Amino acid sequence: MKNYRTALLLPLLISSLIGCQSPSPSDTNQLLAESLQQKALGSDLGFQIVESLTVEVGPRLAGSPKDAVAVAWAEKKLQSLGFDRVYKEAVEVPVWERGEASASIVAPFQQPLVITALGGSVATPAEGITAKIVRFDSLAALKEANPDDVTGKIVFIDQKTERHKTGKGYGKSVGGRSRGAIEAARKGALAIVIRSIGTDHDRMAHTGTMRYEEGLKRIPAAAMSAPDADLVNAMLKRSADITLALKMSPENKGSAISYNVIAEVTGSSKPDEIVLIGAHLDSWDEGTGAIDDGAGVAIVTAAGKLIQDLPEKPARTVRVVLYAAEEIGLVGGKAYAKAHAAELDKHYIAAESDFGAGPIYRIDFQVNEQVLPKLQQLTQVMQRNGVAAGDNSAYGGPDVSMLPASGVPVASLRQDGTDYFDYHHTPNDTLDKIDPKALAQNVAAYAQFAYLMAQSELELRPLPAKQ
Template sequence: MKLLYRAALTALVFATLSACQHTDNNPTSNVTEVSNPDSAVAQQLASKALESNLAYELVESLTVEVGPRLAGTEKDLLAVQWAMDKLNALGFDKVYKEAVQVPVWHRGIAQATITAPFEQPLVITALGGSIATPEGGIHAPIVRFDSLDALKQASREQVAGKIVFIDHKTHRHKSGKGYVITVGGRSRGAISAAEKGAVAIVIRSIGTDSDRMAHTGMMRYKEGIAKIPAAAMSNPDADLINAMLKRDTNITMSLTLSSENQGFATSYNVIAEVTGSSKPDEVVLIGAHLDSWDEGTGAIDDGAGVAIVTAAAKLIQDLPQKPARTIRVVLYAAEEVGLVGGKTYAKDHADELEKHYIAAESDFGAGKIYQLDLRVNPAVFEQVQQLHTSVSTLGVALGNNQASGGPDVSMLPRLGVPVASLRQDGSDYFDYHHTPNDTLDKIVPESLAQNVAVYAHFAYIMAQSNINLRPIAKKQ
């Protein structure tokens, strides 16, 4: 039965494509409706995606055969070669890579202990980019703050000579908005702490879990401000310290990190294309990032995204007639250490960004997509929404006109490029994010397939659209 169904489905796609007529070759015209054949093909692509195991096979391959792939390491280059081999084997029209200079950071060891008044070991991890502690470690009292803002309001006398402890809990939300509220403590906490004379900073992990695992992630230093060691502790250990503070406000910590910044290395953005049939110089970009942190296997962050956009583009590649515009899959380098691949892509492709019709990135795990947001010319927003009405059959609602597009394409809107955000359910994403627990078993194959279906539907419709999406809406 399955073979007969697939044969019938293929026949329908061929028949539908034969009926497609593209009478308007002007990319700047404001046609308000997608043709029925285009919508039918998009729905058939989605149907095929729901039956396909390709995305799961890809993320399984990446996590098993490569695993953790921190930017600038040998595993990072192994991931680049893995991607080149896979994309070529899948038969894309073009596969190539573009060099990116990435920072190299070595994690080393991370150890912490409460030494008084109640001796207890802690589970910690170095934050990405952190320097090491001095030889022999740091032994100092801790000073607790509810948030980064509370630290900023503290006096130098409260902080000088101490280890700052930012205890800001990340709350669970479908959209992941709790992360946006707390992540500043991770990224900028060391700067504020050092300005007030702290010797180190250890934050409550930016995560929604209660596992005794610490969440890593990138932190920053500021020129002219002393660099201090930075780490994150597990949420249960943060709770433990709070329980100690109820008994005694004088708590001392011993902290040892051997992390090290080691300069720069060459990595690559890996790119594959489905060449457009009538507007090949115009691009619909769907991306994900290839690198990961070094403690898990990078399954949800962002092996899932790599698999989703690759599998979606493969479905379009295999159509008997290609869509009008080129579909470009970009697997970005070094997202985790500062959106380096995304920034490099924007710079290297500056001369052709005016030909980027729209861009979107999958980088929020493998939860089902529930909403499609856009950032297009407000005058045509409702027309563009109309192109995507059939995505409701996949459980996706039409959203707002305030999309960011995803981390690696977030710099494109200010350069005039329209973007879309295909919102995934991230209710449990920050349970595993940036931890050793980011592994393949967290991915539900059916949810992954729904993502592929939505991306294939979106990319095909956008590649066929005749609506002028520019100038885009200003950020509100």
Template sequence: MKKLLLAALVLSANVFAADTFDAQTIKVTEQLKEKSLNSELAYDIVARLTTEVGPRMAGTPKDLEAVDWAMKELQRLGFDKVWKEPAKFPAWLRYSESAEIILPSKQPIHITALGNSVSTPKDGTRAPIVIFETLEELEAAPENAAKGKIVFINYRMDRSLDGNSYGPAVQARNRGAVVASQKGAVAFMMRSVSTAKHRFAHTGGNHYKDGIKAIPAVALANPDADQIERLLQLGHKVEVNLNVQAESKGMGTSYNVIGEFTGTEKPNEYVLLGAHLDSWDLGTGALDDGAGVAIITAAAKHISELTKTKRSVRVVLFAAEEQGLWGAKAYVKKHQDELGNIVAAAESDFGADLIYAVESRVASNSLPTVRAIAKHLKDLGVKYDARNNAFGGPDLIPFKDSKVVPIFSLHQDGTDYFDYHHTADDTLDKIDPVKLNQNVAVYAVFAYLAAQSQTKMIGK
């Protein structure tokens, strides 16, 4: 009995022992930090993507141009394998959009159509405004509460480090037009999902529901939302004319672009670094998500320049994220039987400000390895977040259901991110090269150590 107990204790100690890295691995880690922090590669990648290709909304010729650009870029950088995999998605095109207040006095307002919006008649849709502060308030309103009117949801995002008010705003953006239609509305309008005072409207995904009449759906620039709010508070009847011309084009095809540096000892096991290649059509997609493309590509390249890893490092540039994670869904479906080969997965899709924390979503016996990796990120300004409930990024949502993929969040400062998100102002000048390189260093160290770890991490 004592021998059995001792054996059980030894086994338990081994399972929960801290993952340690040898002197050579630690030496390469330090070299990797220095290389990443002083390189111009990441900024060069995002500068050329946003300049040579520009906006690349899925369903437009620019998206396929971006796929071709990315394939050539990964090949130029010397990835061992470069390939693409198709992803189907509902294509939609924006043609024109405008709006003006008609009553109590004529004045233009700045809007943008939400993704998948149906068109108004050629002369627009004119109707009085009915205001709701939240989606929940609209849902609780009586039937026909908005009959013949334009529903206006006035939800304000709070400025925060982690963007935690984005979720409720997105719910209004995703479902607001459906609920408004159920209440009898002829169109749906919402305050932009934004923390900015700039007069830019923020686009984003809007999704209709079968059996419920689709109505035009738009976002309104925050200063113009303030204008309508003041007019209503002054007791005026506010009437607006919206004009949106757009078209759904049926199912389109884009491609996940994938590059891999192949491991020497366990090549079938790999670290997955994700970002999305597509963008909305208003800006050049520098922050969302050109920066992410540059960060993970440069991180993988820097690792390859210093060493060969035991496990593979795979970069996945997902397709059609903005339309509803279609590239990520296609990847999971195609690779369903091998998701257990992913030893760590993280996505860069929150701009280019500094990373301040690392959080995992792993089985408890993988936590010692997580803590060992986190230790080597401290001098890059990254603390360890012990909650172990990482989101990982939008494109990793389809991976979570497997319960086998170890998910990581490399938390970025998002204080200013929603000033520019999904707007015409999402351009290269918003990226600080020094902060961008800190991201590259963090992703490079994370990926390298996950690929080198003695124990294979598993998800939960």
């Protein structure tokens, strides 16, 4: 009934705005984009989806039993929403179990610490590791250190994460998490513990993936809460010889099969051309994966559903991709790019929602520089939803970030991430952190973006040459 009413009301709306003249395709697209915004803002579908995911599935670490539950949930949910096509594509993913983790300062003071293992870490020996710590302000400082000062000790990287709307502070500090164990092992350390990569002051640790390097010893890697990092610093002011006891039991357990889960709104006249909107289905196992990335799953799914329900389908196919195993190395994104290599020239544009549920305030692109002004004009209707025109600096999102290398244009719908890293990768990543109104604004923005791109006549290629 809703679709029937929309079909009846749309011509009346067009006539009221532009008189009795026949509307141009551009006018019709703009009006439909505005209608999508109003429908999204008046709907709680996005919140219903993320509530369903966090309640019925919860944490869903790649390769775990809950990951399989999440895949089944996604396939069923997309089918129930009536997409033209729903399918999944197998992805081989590494399997890692967190186990237990504990730490304490044992000399000259005795204090327990709150820690968590970093994703992919090896375990300590069963008896644990007890050693003096050596502190560094950053990964760069560790790289410059004399190996004699590090050998036989536990490295402590104490870099604070700056709070920014754009989240750029994360990029400055995350190297200590991802590569800290490599550099510490290179200099003979027994283990590494970092200040959590987060902007909160809660006594909980932030997990996240880390890497090892072939040929180097694999040492245990953990993160401690920000208040505990402050505690250790206060101890170091009193004594240079601080001894830490660390015990961890994570385990790498080979590989398993997960899936990218995909839904499509089939294009009416260019069905082989793709507008991709994506998010990642997996999450870390500490919270319920609400903001990372249940919100993204909800945003792109609800946006796709709004387009699916239009009385007339857009020209291009809108493809919703829920990626596997983003958290442990963009595994699903890489698998998608490989599996669809032959049709990447038919991908008109791609964008991914993976930065929580803060309001979208700007849209950036990575497209042919000559067409950018026209593209900004085409998407001007999004400004009524609070989304300003941006520049040509988009990278698209983690799982689509490799597509521009194959010539695929991308967009970044920039979200306000001021408090995102308060909750990111922690037990505090739960449903209550999502504002339903902000989530609906995101759904509106993605629906407008995907629809306008599916109807666009602009040639977005070739991409700008890398500098």
